[in-house]
Amino acid sequence: MRIIITERIADEGINYLKENGFEVDTRYGISSDELLGIIGDYDAIIVRSVTKVNEELLEAAKNLKVVGRAGNGIDNIDVGACTKRGIIVVNTPESNIMAAAELAVALAFAIFRNLPQVHVAVRNKDFRRNRFIGNELDGKTAGIIGLGRIGSIVARKLKGCNMRVVAYDPYITDDRFKMLGVEKCETLEELLKQSDLITLHTPKTSETYGMIGEKELNMCKRGVRIVNAARGGLVNEKALYDALKDGRVTAAALDVLDPEPSYDKKPEEQDYTNPLLELDNVMVTPHLGASTQEANYNVGTAITELVAGALKGEMVAAVNMPPMHTKDLSELRPYLNLAEMLGKIYYQAEKETVQQIEVIYRGDLADKETKVISLSVLKGFLDPINKEKVNYVNAELMLKNMGVEFKESKSTNLDKYTNLITVKFTTKKKELSVSGTVFAKEEIRIVDFFGYKLDFEPTPYVLAIQNVDKPGIIGQIGTILGADNINIAAMQWSRNRRGEKAVAFVSVDAEVSEEIMRLLKNIDGVLKVSMLKF
Structure with a gap:
């Protein structure tokens, strides 16, 4: 297998790849156009902070299986585009x-x-x-x-x-x-x-x-x-x-x-x-942050070991892939997706610092190995605030470094559903929780949002709206979205007591602009509007 390295790493790392039977080309300072012309010949690419692994490059990289970032940040790598193509992305967040x-x-x-x-x-x-x-x-x-x-x-x-x-x-x-x-x-x-x-x-x-x-x-x-x-x-x-x-x-x-x-x-x-x-x-200074002999050695050897392992088909600490140790990944995948969505909700809807996260499993999930599902919750929780470096391997450590306590609990008792994941966020002032379930093995539903009962299928773009429970608000929201040619795919309102507060999940086909968000917030009776991106 062939690996191209476009930015300098330690010689020890390059030697490691060669000793393990890989063909390695070092092309330091290669131009974007030149790289575009040859990337199709390679199974892996190792970069630092300059080389852009973007949609254009990936489109030409027909044989690419692994992208290695020698260092921490991954803002020069389109992780989403890699994931869609099944390309593993690895980095070395602790090495420098x-x-x-x-x-x-x-x-x-x-x-x-x-x-x-x-x-x-x-x-x-x-x-x-x-x-x-x-x-x-x-x-x-x-x-x-x-x-x-x-x-x-x-x-x-x-x-x-x-x-x-x-x-x-x-x-x-x-x-x-x-x-x-x-x-x-x-x-x-x-x-x-x-x-x-x-x-x-x-x-x-x-x-x-x-x-x-x-x-x-x-x-x-x-x-x-x-x-x-x-x-x-x-x-x-x-x-x-x-x-x-x-x-x-x-x-x-x-x-x-x-x-x-x-x-x-x-x-x-x-x-x-x-x-x-x-x-x-x-x-x-010319981006010298990782330019010490110690960091160069740590980064260079760590990234080459990860890339080599991924190319050999071994389970590695990937940015875009959880380290699964289950024989039936297809069974767990819907729960992983649900868990990450539940984790993502908090910092897209709230701002107060979280002191503790508790993930509660009920029903048949209580008898399963849930560690990787909990890591999906933490990844989702951290993703809106720390997009560069969070993955399934470092999520728990990152949470600990933030001083946030993590708990996991289980109960087999459950009346309404066969399985339920509840994520409870505790701040200095209050507790907020969200819950979700999986129907028929793969149909994901959010069934509780901060104490309000729902039965909502999450989509990529959802408006979460909190408002006073009074007539006319739904119509005004629809009018504002329609005037901007924004299609509503699904909508669900929930209230606990008539005339008090209500919440809504409004699924739309595209991200809503700041101007439209401002208009929605200015509706009389609307208390809060959040854009949730799943």
């Missing part, structure tokens, strides 16, 4: 976290002490040190956006510098903040207003892309310094450029850009331009 965290801290030190400018000056025989008076980290406030695995390490290291560390991460529990000794900011604005250093450690999603723009930079303390060693695009580069020019931001250190340049072209071949590269108070 220390390297990424240490680089972020190093960049912070560098821009607080003006080290990039000093280095250039001294190389030009300018030793006038009074021109480069910097600031100490000691006693300053560091604001960390994203307190996951890398953010937590950064917090620990900055606390070791005697910095006061605050963080914003709406998905991490209070107990996790306390354990790390980090002060919790309830809003991003709260963090921006008090931080001398802002460092970002979130995945790139629709929610986080451009999360620091002109508005947010205007909220910051004048003279703030910013580090982004996570993903290009989290900070709007035009807004950052303007803030650096007028002094609102003293300095920035960026290991990532939007878009990224080619990291393998020689200087005379490089055609990348970016206005930020023209500023003396900007330090840019």
Whole structure:
């Protein structure tokens, strides 16, 4: 079998593949057009962060069986398109976290002490040190956006510098903040207003892309310094450029850009331009987050072992495939799909931080091995907030790192259905639960939504609406959707008591725009509208 590697990994990993009988081609810096022309010859591709494994490439990759991402984030890989084609996607989310965290801290030190400018000056025989008076980290406030695995390490290291560390991460529990000794900011604005250093450690999603723009930079303390060693695009580069020019931001250190340049072209071949590269108070490094000998070794060997295992037909920790150990996968598949849907509902409909998740199995499911079904719940729960790296293997660990407690319970007693999965979400203020069942082995139904009884078949796009129970609301919702040519495939309302609150699931044929969502929310009597994507 043939494997192409388009970005640099450790030689040990390449040797491992060759020793295991694979034909390996290393084509570092290959252009998109050239790769498109030859990808059909390969059974697997190993990439890092630059190569785009998109629909166009996959269409040409007729023999492709495995995509390996040497590293953590998978925003350059169309996982959905891979899944549709039966292509396994594997990555190495734990292999380079220390390297990424240490680089972020190093960049912070560098821009607080003006080290990039000093280095250039001294190389030009300018030793006038009074021109480069910097600031100490000691006693300053560091604001960390994203307190996951890398953010937590950064917090620990900055606390070791005697910095006061605050963080914003709406998905991490209070107990996790306390354990790390980090002060919790309830809003991003709260963090921006008090931080001398802002460092970002979130995945790139629709929610986080451009999360620091002109508005947010205007909220910051004048003279703030910013580090982004996570993903290009989290900070709007035009807004950052303007803030650096007028002094609102003293300095920035960026290991990532939007878009990224080619990291393998020689200087005379490089055609990348970016206005930020023209500023003396900007330090840019070429996506060095994983570029340590240790991380290169860990990433390179880990990804090649995964790719080799997948090509051999072994069960591996795949992003898009649960590690099933059951003889009858077809029997469990509907329950896996239902479980993931139930998990996905919470953070698409609610925002309050979850303290505990309990998955309750009733009926004939209580006699089955349910671990992989529970992992499907956790994957669904984490997916709306952490799309880059959640999979069936790391879901439970990620939940633990967020400080969310997980419980599983079972009961064979059940009256109405033969099987029932209930997912209970506990926050500081309340408990909310959703339930679903499978009829006739494969017909999925959601039968309880936050205490309201339903019998609803989930579809890819569902509007969840909470409203006062009074006449006329259904008609207004239908009118607004119809005026925008949005077809209603199915609709079901539920109430507990007449005249109080009602909920509805409205299945539509396409995602509803923000403008239509706003119109729906403005209907008199409508309390809440959420777009659920299954």
